[in-house]
Amino acid sequence: MPRAEPVLVAQGVSRRYGHRRVLHDVTLEIFQGQVILLIGPNGAGKTTLLRVLAGLLRPSAGRVERRGSVSMVAHHSMLYDVLTARENLRFYGRLHRVGASRAEELLQQLGLAARADERVAAYSRGMTQRAAIARALLPDPDLLLLDEPLTGLDDASCRVVLDVLSDLRDRGRAMAIASHQVAELMELVTAVGFLKDGRLLALEPAAGRGTDEVLARYRSLLVRG
Amino acid sequence: MPRAEPVLVAQGVSRRYGHRRVLHDVTLEIFQGQVILLIGPNGAGKTTLLRVLAGLLRPSAGRVERRGSVSMVAHHSMLYDVLTARENLRFYGRLHRVGASRAEELLQQLGLAARADERVAAYSRGMTQRAAIARALLPDPDLLLLDEPLTGLDDASCRVVLDVLSDLRDRGRAMAIASHQVAELMELVTAVGFLKDGRLLALEPAAGRGTDEVLARYRSLLVRG
Amino acid sequence: MTPRDRALTFARRGTLLTGAMLVALAGVYVRALMFTPIERFQGPAQKIFYVHAPAAWSALLAFAVTGILSILYLWLRDRRLDVAAAASAEVGVAFSMVMLTTGPIWGKPIWGTWWTWDARLTSTLFIFLLFVGYMVLRGALTDPEVRARYSAVIGIMGLVLVPFIHFTVFLFRTLHPDPVLMKPEKPSLPGDMLLTLLVSFGVFTLLYVGFLTQRYALGLLRELRDEEMAHAVS
Amino acid sequence: MADLLRAAAAIALKDLAVEWRTKTALVSSLAFAVLVLAVLFFARDPTAVGAVDVAPGALWVTFTFAAMIGLNRAFLMERDNRALDGILLAPIPRTALFLGKVAANLVFVAAVEVVSVPLFVLFYDVPLWRRLPELTLVIGTATFAFVVVGTLLSSMVVRTRFSELMLPLLLLPFLVPPVVGAVQVTARVLAGRPLSEALGWLRLLLAFDIVFFVLSTILFTATLDE
Amino acid sequence: MADLLRAAAAIALKDLAVEWRTKTALVSSLAFAVLVLAVLFFARDPTAVGAVDVAPGALWVTFTFAAMIGLNRAFLMERDNRALDGILLAPIPRTALFLGKVAANLVFVAAVEVVSVPLFVLFYDVPLWRRLPELTLVIGTATFAFVVVGTLLSSMVVRTRFSELMLPLLLLPFLVPPVVGAVQVTARVLAGRPLSEALGWLRLLLAFDIVFFVLSTILFTATLDE
Ligand code: HEM
Ligand SMILES: Nc1ncnc2c1ncn2[C@@H]1O[C@H](COP(=O)(O)OP(=O)(O)OP(=O)(O)O)[C@@H](O)[C@H]1O
Ligand SMILES: Nc1ncnc2c1ncn2[C@@H]1O[C@H](COP(=O)(O)OP(=O)(O)OP(=O)(O)O)[C@@H](O)[C@H]1O
Numbered sequence A, B: 001m002p003r004a005e006p007v008l009v010a011q012g013v014s015r016r017y018g019h020r021r022v023l024h025d026v027t028l029e030i031f032q033g034q035v036i037l038l039i040g041p042n043g044a045g046k047t048t049l050l051r052v053l054a055g056l057l058r059p060s061a062g063r064v065e066r067r068g069s070v071s072m073v074a075h076h077s078m079l080y081d082v083l084t085a086r087e088n089l090r091f092y093g094r095l096h097r098v099g100a101s102r103a104e105e106l107l108q109q110l111g112l113a114a115r116a117d118e119r120v121a122a123y124s125r126g127m128t129q130r131a132a133i134a135r136a137l138l139p140d141p142d143l144l145l146l147d148e149p150l151t152g153l154d155d156a157s158c159r160v161v162l163d164v165l166s167d168l169r170d171r172g173r174a175m176a177i178a179s180h181q182v183a184e185l186m187e188l189v190t191a192v193g194f195l196k197d198g199r200l201l202a203l204e205p206a207a208g209r210g211t212d213e214v215l216a217r218y219r220s221l222l223v224r225g
Numbered sequence C: 001m002t003p004r005d006r007a008l009t010f011a012r013r014g015t016l017l018t019g020a021m022l023v024a025l026a027g028v029y030v031r032a033l034m035f036t037p038i039e040r041f042q043g044p045a046q047k048i049f050y051v052h053a054p055a056a057w058s059a060l061l062a063f064a065v066t067g068i069l070s071i072l073y074l075w076l077r078d079r080r081l082d083v084a085a086a087a088s089a090e091v092g093v094a095f096s097m098v099m100l101t102t103g104p105i106w107g108k109p110i111w112g113t114w115w116t117w118d119a120r121l122t123s124t125l126f127i128f129l130l131f132v133g134y135m136v137l138r139g140a141l142t143d144p145e146v147r148a149r150y151s152a153v154i155g156i157m158g159l160v161l162v163p164f165i166h167f168t169v170f171l172f173r174t175l176h177p178d179p180v181l182m183k184p185e186k187p188s189l190p191g192d193m194l195l196t197l198l199v200s201f202g203v204f205t206l207l208y209v210g211f212l213t214q215r216y217a218l219g220l221l222r223e224l225r226d227e228e229m230a231h232a233v234s
Numbered sequence D, E: 001m002a003d004l005l006r007a008a009a010a011i012a013l014k015d016l017a018v019e020w021r022t023k024t025a026l027v028s029s030l031a032f033a034v035l036v037l038a039v040l041f042f043a044r045d046p047t048a049v050g051a052v053d054v055a056p057g058a059l060w061v062t063f064t065f066a067a068m069i070g071l072n073r074a075f076l077m078e079r080d081n082r083a084l085d086g087i088l089l090a091p092i093p094r095t096a097l098f099l100g101k102v103a104a105n106l107v108f109v110a111a112v113e114v115v116s117v118p119l120f121v122l123f124y125d126v127p128l129w130r131r132l133p134e135l136t137l138v139i140g141t142a143t144f145a146f147v148v149v150g151t152l153l154s155s156m157v158v159r160t161r162f163s164e165l166m167l168p169l170l171l172l173p174f175l176v177p178p179v180v181g182a183v184q185v186t187a188r189v190l191a192g193r194p195l196s197e198a199l200g201w202l203r204l205l206l207a208f209d210i211v212f213f214v215l216s217t218i219l220f221t222a223t224l225d226e
């Protein structure tokens, strides 16, 4: 994998909500073709970190430098309920200056084409999640941030999404994924970041490590850290 | 397990949304101490079925008979964002006529006690999910319906929730769970229902079947049905 | 005879009746213009009276029917009752529009103003608007079952509201002519004017029935189409 | 019955707690009240009409529209995380939900009124204080009327886009009797005439209250399950 | 520049699409206008006040109400599924978002105004037509004023925890001047007096427009990130 350029550099990032410190001096770089899996207990700060990296949340301290286009799949779909999936993608397509064909392509890929003209409000949870992912893929971003991307997806859709993402990775795009579904994602990731109480305890290459190994490491860090 | 009484009987239940038929003549009984796992692709009708069983959605045809108290964990938390977890549980506790001690007990069990006086809006996704589960457990219901209960939970919380649920089961409570995370739930379930395009293709005992076996069966049903 | 055929026969009868009544209406007007004396004080303007009053009457009738059908719906929960109620409401709104346009057209020469806030005018205006709201709400709801229940509730509320509004604005002073027919003593209209009016009333009532049947049949056909699509989809 | 009231109270208290946390609706209603008062005050051509003459109208337009801004709040909060489902699943009579909402809305609207009355005196300096009991009576009956109907309608309207626009659309026709009545009574009261003069109007108000309270309570259950 | 406008247009169109999805916006705002006009008409003591005297007030209460609703709508729409995040992540100047929102809001309020003015003539029969140009001028400037300010403020607070609490509070001091100005001018115009009499107010309105449009456009970019 070409380790050429960092697409994102975060320096000593902290974030506080009121008096609670949610992120604690987090420093990391994300390189082209790299896929970082962020794992950590509930409330560790994964979502917050991703939102800071995306630039949606201003860090209380430290700086984040983005070198390229960033896109995100979050807990919320970022879609307009009363519009159809197609209309939603067309709209975001316009903002990202990509042609309507791109939207169609993604609707196809994620198996929404047949239902593309229904209001997103009428979608099932998994369908909504797929639409949200399609939205994020529109601009073919240099850096893609995913917050529990597999939520609500059935096996087939999981497969599709994983394939799409690994294709992205092989095309040198970078990703950071926060998730509790380690097993499903291992095939994809190149590095694992362990987050706890807002601290990035470790960021280690995943090369050749199996799920169990990673989880063991995770537990040991939890008890120690 | 005492197979004594059915807690719920559904007869030829169908449900339409506009001109889309989402549930198709579904018939099932749920007995005390039984835990039914509902699996099926996105849009199969799991959520709709659970909502119909709960009585939140009126079936377009067929009838549902509930013999006992019903509680539900849904895609939405059913909590008031601006109230704290404790306030939320106290409120629902009043509606269900259970004492405040019950709420405290559950907050403890689900590891929210330390943060119980924060607004739910400030919770992370996994914490919210735990609070939602606590809410559903308040009345210690005869039938508990769970829609993707493990969403967003970290390993530790998963463990806790599974333990709580199997305890419920052993106390003769019934459950119906819709989820894509079959592996995690197998230890809990006593029967598996396969749902596709609104049809309940099969409802089979899980006795001694492993995850792979169930998934294999699932796939074969998908291609056939 | 399938439900579809039944709906279609409904539609056919409705069309026939409507057609017949439109012809009759033309007849009424020929009579009104040619063979009915010009009203002494109001002059030719008064001729509009033969549409206006009956139209108003049909409108109010239609809304009353909607209210009653709504009650029946909540009681029996039969989809067709909802369809019928909606149909009646739409027809009522249409007639109200006739009333609300002929009224002012008449008012301008007679009262010298398009509109005046008197009891009858205002109450009808509000009832009209309430049913506009009724239709807007229907348009805004996607789930047919919910739509049926909600609009039934509005229909019933409306039925109960009418007397209140009427009594309210009645306590304001009134310009609008009092009933010439619906009153205890014998009608205060010269014979042939009265006859023309009576005929016109009859025609409009039947016209309402005609529209209603058509609109109702249309609604049924929509329902059926949804049914069929439901089967097609699943 | 006791259960009914206990549940209703629980719901009403919860509503007020939520509102108190955010004060959303309260503040926007008050802001709007001030706005309307200002508009109506400056709208009148002082050479043509005295302040006292437009006062009753101003008061009631302010009340009704300010209230309307807030009435959706009651069920919007239930829609957010589908909390309504949680309530429907609870073993309580559904009437309790309606009564609870009505109670909370009454408190809410009352609060708005209590705050805007002084403002009103400020703008129009009318001799309110001397006739306060009578006024409270009028305001009470009329408020009750439109809160009851408003609560019922908002429970349906929150299901639609545009609920903010749809509520006034459906509610305003129902406001005519209470508001017109209230204005008439208020006008007489402010003009220092005896309440007996407005007896007809008062009767209308009371009748409206009773009829629509009963009707709404019955119809509400029909609006609930999907 | 072209990009800016293209993005702004995209956003405005999306907003309007969302509104038209129910295809009821116009009907309801129309009926809504009638109702306000009627209610205001009856909310007056007929013996004391003539219809024409309440006319300007009625007109502006309607408009303000519509505007309030429109403004809330505009950014709540973005908050539903945090769609705003999606827009902020897109490579567009934030000014585009502001302009888009302003445009959409203007259309919304304008729609209500366009439908309510004729009704207004019908019901109050005030001699509007002769003074139409003047009125359009007033209505235009005033509407622009509070739509611009309103959009800025609502965007400013949409991300903060107290958004709903702050919006109306902030809105108020900014809305009162233009509305009061507009009402004054309208009253004079309807009273058949020459526009020159209201020149002071008109100047105020125009100054308000220019200052706040520029100011808002600059400030906006600072408002959005949490
Ligand atoms: C401006 C709008 C007007 C409206 C909304 C209106 C409304 C109505 C309504 C609701 C009725 C009752 C029909 C019934 O009870 O059977 C009616 C009847 C009538 N209207 Fe009007 N009207 C308007 C203008 C006028 C004008 C300008 C005149 C003539 C000066 C007029 C003369 C009558 C007469 C004579 C009747 C028949 C009364 C009866 O048979 O009950 N209306 N109108
Ligand atoms: N808006 C907020 N206000 C206050 N505290 C917040 C807010 N959002 C998050 N927090 C707190 O920040 C901490 C981290 O939250 P975050 O959502 O980043 O956790 P997470 O790692 O994503 O957890 P999960 O796995 O459950 O999604 C939590 O303790 C949470 O309570
Ligand atoms: N409110 C609605 N209006 C119209 N169609 C709906 C509505 N809710 C659900 N549907 C449709 O009903 C079908 C079943 O939806 P449901 O949410 O029950 O699926 P599900 O099995 O829960 O899927 P998932 O695994 O993604 O949660 C889907 O096709 C969905 O589009």
Ligand SMILES: [Mg+2]
Pocket: A046, A047, A048, A147, B124, B125, B126
């Ligand atoms: Mg998270």
Ligand SMILES: [Mg+2]
Pocket: A124, A125, A126, B046, B047, B048, B147
């Ligand atoms: Mg589901």
